[in-house]
Amino acid sequence: MPSQQECQAVLDMASLVEKALDLESVLEGILLRLDQALDLRGARFWLWEAGDAPWVATGLGQDHDLGPDAVNQSLVIGAPLLPLGRESGRLVAALRDNEPDQISARRLVNAAAQLASSVLALHRDLSLRRHTGENAAELDPTATHLFLAGQSEAMVRAQELISKAAPSEATVLLLGPLGVGKALAAQVVHRLSQRREGPLLHLDCAAWGPAELERRLFGRPTGSGSSADSLLEQATGGTLYLQEVGSLSLPLQAKLLQVLQEGEYEPAGGGDIRHAQVRVVASSTKDLERNVAQGSFRQDLFYRLGVMPIHLPPLRQRREDVSLLAEYFLGRNREQQAPHLNPQAQSVLTHYAWPGNVAELENLCGRLALLTNAPEIGLDDLPSFLFYREAAGSQEQQLSRLEEIERQEVVAALERNNWVQSHAAAELGLTLRQIGYRVKKFGLEGAIKKGRSRAQSATL
Template identity: 45%
Template structure:
């Protein structure tokens, strides 16, 4: 078996000793190609694509800005790291505005070089993963809003299409939040009744004293407040589909009248004995076990069998985990923050491993919340709701704050485990540094042995706010 191909890095500098230094620092982990100047770099970029480009800013002829622009023109996903002397830092900051990933200020620490290049590579991987997920989302089947490419969802799509063509009563079962109303709308949209009304009602949300009136209508003067005659939902759905959500919550007396309406295809408005013929296909839904409700005497057996002509069960989200990244990306696109690129790999793993007792509806709410609070380009685990129990900075028994527990590290591939541990240590160090100096970045940078701007970038990268450590005056 051949060894995995190393990520490719192009190092561009007109000084040979600097190129060799970068090659020594990066050579073990990356396939390094050297460019003696900007012109040679442009020629190399015309012939192949690199994962990361590290280029000096000040070079004769084509400078680092020219290299940056050519990279972004040819391969926008390739990350560029600028190398500059301290006096040229404003130029490096300008380069970041033009699309560079980061900059290194001379003199630099070899560990800082390795870290920034590793981060740039991870940025590229995540951006490409997000692009791939968006492409999958665009291709994923989503008839009538029922998004999902898993085997469970493909089977559901096929079954709903078959059921829609036959004018039978349908009972949709499944946990709360699995999309039963979307399934009902799919049945209606693919049926011969699609040009007629689709009327939906949540039986559990209707006051008990108004359920009968809402379903069957009432005559003028039938009760206090009935100033005019009003048709019920069965009549409103005439020729189309009536969706009775949470039908297990119907009071028993109304169940009797509903059963008769389904049998006779007619209703009697409250306050009158005159029957009204209705032609509405009924699609009912419940999260309850109706067979158990019948056994307990809470649901009529005759109505249960009349509804249970065709039963379609919607799978819980935990039964189709492979759809979770697609759904999360779909909900992110609807969150009103188009600048967000997607999710970090850790966040996607956390979303995919959670049980989601509230199913798709809970996932939608979780993504909307994360999109609202995140400060980064991608949603990370710290942005996810606390009930997921995956906060990267949560304190674990026996571990320092922010440290990833050993048992969690053991479940990750080596590279990801090292990155996670390094993230935690960096965050701990920066928090301790800010605590020591009361949020004073200038003094903290002196202690850390780095430029103030470099410390600012690290604080932002690891989500440590200096203002949180400022002492009252």
């Protein structure tokens, strides 16, 4: 279990990532914080490749024998650097003979290597954009955490695909459940593209009926409005992000296919053909391949949209990213020194199922940052619903959006009524049998038991 000192050291190192353009300074800062936590004899970053550019070694201390293979020596720890999903260097740290806890040291060195990998990947992307004329300082800071926090294999793969797809004109299809960050990924694709100076417009295809959706996307006929009333026209020279593209009706799918194939479209209700000069980024929470098989989605449109499909993993499949994301969100929501999670709280967040994915974690951290006055967030600060539905393999069930809202209402009512089911049922207008069914359905037995125990302890 990581100690408080380890957690603070990692948080201090993570705070350096925003300075990714000054690569040498950030790497030196990581080594200095590692030295403060471990009192090293020496440490070196060895970077023999990062993208297409070679990097020189950066280090601290006087031990010049710390080559990439120095881990064969006693009391020397090495960890790989994986900025592009493959090993492009190593961090090597030499401990002093009196180092008391090598397990803790290895955890810190591995964490430092992961953070350095994030810095290298982000530095490469920011440098590319700066050299192609974009001012990195103008980037929306909320768009950078997709690269900042994500060292799981699934996220590294998604980040690499985004970096490859963005500079091209290829249509990008973002796939994944609600809350994984598809809108953020669309923003990153746009800002890394050659169309970055143009507009980025967003249309939720699930939010409108077919007639209104057609009018918004394709505009009205000539004579009934300006050609600029269509999003395709407004997005000229930029990117149009179509959220939940699987919700389009078959006739609208045919019109979108014409845009992608021919670069032209007809306004709603008919009229003169118009030309589209826009890149399309689409997303879906639905299984579009299944929809194709069922006949509700055109196969030719699916192939056109899926030139570059990118799967964004749910948070339960990237648990190693939870703590880093949480610390990032906690810091972003506080103007002053942000509270940090103690090891027990980190463990609970890591094992929770996160049905709402990154969006749910972000909302929770915003709440914790506002309500926590202490420097540390512990178990007592966490809402009770986090203590059940733990890691994969524990009969975790997938809930629909409406079921998730219902579950949260039941949990909130139980919390307000000290976990007494009869009182919560009365508040919700349910019978005892009905709330008992929901408790069983949502797996709340463990949360009730823990909640009652905590309520009893508070009254002692």
